[in-house]
Amino acid sequence: MKLEFIKREVLKEKPADESKLGFGRIFSDYMLMMKYDEAKGGWYYAAIEPYENLSISPAALVFHYAQECFEGMKAYRTADGEVMMFRPWDNVHRMNISGERLCMAPIPEDFLLQSIYELIKVEKDWIPSSPGTSLYIRPTFIGIDPVIGVKAASQYLLYVILSPVGSYYASGLAPVSIYVENKYVRAVKGGTGYTKCGGNYAASLKAGEVAHERGYSQVLWLDGRENKYIDEVGAMNIMFKVNGEVITPELNGSILAGITRDSIIKLARSMGYKVTERRISMQEIADAAENGTLEEVWGTGTAAVVSPVGELIWEDKVIKVGDGGMGKLTLELYNKLTGIQYGREADEMGWTVKL
Ligand code: PLP
Ligand code: COI
Numbered sequence: 001m002k003l004e005f006i007k008r009e010v011l012k013e014k015p016a017d018e019s020k021l022g023f024g025r026i027f028s029d030y031m032l033m034m035k036y037d038e039a040k041g042g043w044y045y046a047a048i049e050p051y052e053n054l055s056i057s058p059a060a061l062v063f064h065y066a067q068e069c070f071e072g073m074k075a076y077r078t079a080d081g082e083v084m085m086f087r088p089w090d091n092v093h094r095m096n097i098s099g100e101r102l103c104m105a106p107i108p109e110d111f112l113l114q115s116i117y118e119l120i121k122v123e124k125d126w127i128p129s130s131p132g133t134s135l136y137i138r139p140t141f142i143g144i145d146p147v148i149g150v151k152a153a154s155q156y157l158l159y160v161i162l163s164p165v166g167s168y169y170a171s172g173l174a175p176v177s178i179y180v181e182n183k184y185v186r187a188v189k190g191g192t193g194y195t196k197c198g199g200n201y202a203a204s205l206k207a208g209e210v211a212h213e214r215g216y217s218q219v220l221w222l223d224g225r226e227n228k229y230i231d232e233v234g235a236m237n238i239m240f241k242v243n244g245e246v247i248t249p250e251l252n253g254s255i256l257a258g259i260t261r262d263s264i265i266k267l268a269r270s271m272g273y274k275v276t277e278r279r280i281s282m283q284e285i286a287d288a289a290e291n292g293t294l295e296e297v298w299g300t301g302t303a304a305v306v307s308p309v310g311e312l313i314w315e316d317k318v319i320k321v322g323d324g325g326m327g328k329l330t331l332e333l334y335n336k337l338t339g340i341q342y343g344r345e346a347d348e349m350g351w352t353v354k355l
Contacts, residue, residue, distance in 0.1 A: 001046050001108075003115050005122075008050035014164075018130040021166040023303065027051050028126040028135075028162040032119045034112070036105045038154035043108060048119050051161060057146035061153045067143035068198040069098035072302045073259075074134040074165075075120050075355070077127045078343035083120060083355040086341045088137075089113055090259045095139060098195035103152035104141060112139070116160055117355055124355075128164045132172070134341075136165040136303070168235070168303040169217060173334070175310025175326060176299075178233060179211035180220045180282060182315060186254075187231065188224035193254035204234055216313060218299075222282060223254065230280045236301030237261040238309070240285060241329055243293040250277040260300040260337070266349060267336050273329070282314055289319045296327030306334040 011029050015021055028051060035045035062068050073091045076084045092109045099107060116137065120127075127135040139160045143153025169176055184207040187193025192200055207219045220238065223229040230249050232238055237258040239248040246268050251257050268275050288294035297309035308326040312319040321327075326334075339345030340352060 001043055001111065003118060004045075004047035006047055006049045014126060015128075018128045018133055018164075019166070021128065021133060021164050023165045023168050024136060024138075024163045026164055028123045028164070030119060030122055031162070032115050032160040034115070034158040036156040036158070038105075042105070043111075046111070046115060048115075048122055054157070054159075056144050056157070059146040059148055060142070060144040061147060061151070062142040062144060064148060065143075065150055066197070066199045066202070067102050067104060067153055069095060069102060069104070069141050069196050070198065071095045071137075071139040071196060073137045073139075074302060074341070075124075075127050075137060076134050076341050076343070077129040080343075081129075082343065083124050083127060084341065084343055084352050085117075085120070085355065087259050087263070087351050088116060088353065090262075091139070092116075094196065094257065094259070095141060098197055099141060101192055101195045102197055104143060105156050107141070107158065112158070117353075119160060119162070120355055123162055126162060126164055128166075130166075133164065133166050136163045137161075138163065165303075168301075168305075169307060173308065173326060175308040175321070175324060176217045177215070177311045177313065178218045178220045178309055179207075179214060179216035180312055180314035181207045181211070181222065182227055183207070185224035185227070186221040189253060191224070191254070193224075193231070194251070194256060196256060201234075208234060214313075220312065223252075228281050228283070230282060230285070231255050232258075233299050236299035236304040236307065238297065238299050239264065240280070240288075240294065241296040241327065242285075242288045243295070244274075246273050246275040246329075247280055248275070248277055249280055252279070258300055260302060260305070263337060263349075263351065264300050264306065264333055267333060268329070270348075271332070271336075285312070286314060286317060286319055289321070294319070295322055296330050297321045298327070298330040298333070306330060306337060
């Protein structure tokens with residue numbers, strides 16, 4: 001399969017004020033489009049095309065039975081104007097892990113990765129350069145057979161769109177308040193919790209609304225069986241520093257194996273911290289806050305980067321974290337990670353690629 005290029009005649013106006021980008025509202029001129037059809041022998045089309053509306057049947061399987069998964073990564077502009085990406089091969093691989101759970105067609109990972117590089121090179125002028133900004137990359141994979149019968153699709157679209165973004169949270173680096181959900185659940189054992197499928201996010205909206213009404217920006221999910229053990233936050237993994245040690249929920253099949261999570265675990269270890277991945281109960285965190293050993297809490301994610309958590313609300317108990325400001329280690333990890341992503345710090349782990 002060859003990657004085609006379909007030129008558009010008129011380019012869009014780029015955002016003039018990078019301080020007002022927000023998150024995911026503006027899209028660039030081009031997208032990557034790949035098409036799969038079992039009847040045509042598999043993947044048969046790949047092109048960098050003008051970004052435009054899709055035309056697919058209202059009967060398309062994705063609209064009814066949610067055979068969909070997606071990814072999220074970023075391209076960063078370095079101080080000297082170069083373009084970097086961070087572990088993009090891990091995102092491409094994770095999309096295949098999600099797709100496998102949803103019985104979707106296998107993705108040719110290297111072809112997709114190289115095609116994303118080409119797309120970013122074409123769209124490099126869309127990468128903002130102000131501190132904290134980047135170009136968010138959203139690969140999306142959908143089953144599109146026009147058939148109203150529950151089955152795995154035989155036709156797929158995989159497209160990648162680009163959005164210049166600022167901070168995911170309107171509050172920037174100010175600590176967020178998190179509502180610990182104790183009624184609704186996001187994932188159960190054997191379910192799709194470990195995948196990045198749209199259905200997980202649809203299932204999370206109800207709890208998100210309740211949390212917002214009460215003034216909290218995010219939901220912390222507990223395990224779906226006992227409502228006792230910590231899973232993850234809506235769009236990020238969570239980590240705690242308790243008595244000098246970093247602890248984070250283990251990959252239990254119900255949480256996303258975050259690429260930022262993995263990077264932060266490795267960075268914290270390289271800084272000499274003990275990091276333990278294990279089952280953590282909400283009671284343990286409440287007890288640590290009570291006895292003064294809960295030092296820091298933060299979330300990790302591509303969109304959220306490293307986000308400090310200032311308080312957790314659990315069964316109407318307010319659990320304050322440290323002094324409510326950004327913790328020392330949280331800030332160090334934020335600086336170290338973004339230092340590597342924006343090319344200010346040496347990349348000793350081999351995580352970045354320069355385009
Ligand atoms: N957990 C959920 C539910 C997410 O949506 C995300 C974001 O992609 C993460 C965790 C963090 O994953 P990553 O660090 O790979 O972006
Ligand atoms: C991410 O890419 O980090 C995400 O969490 C996706 C998201 C905005 C739901």
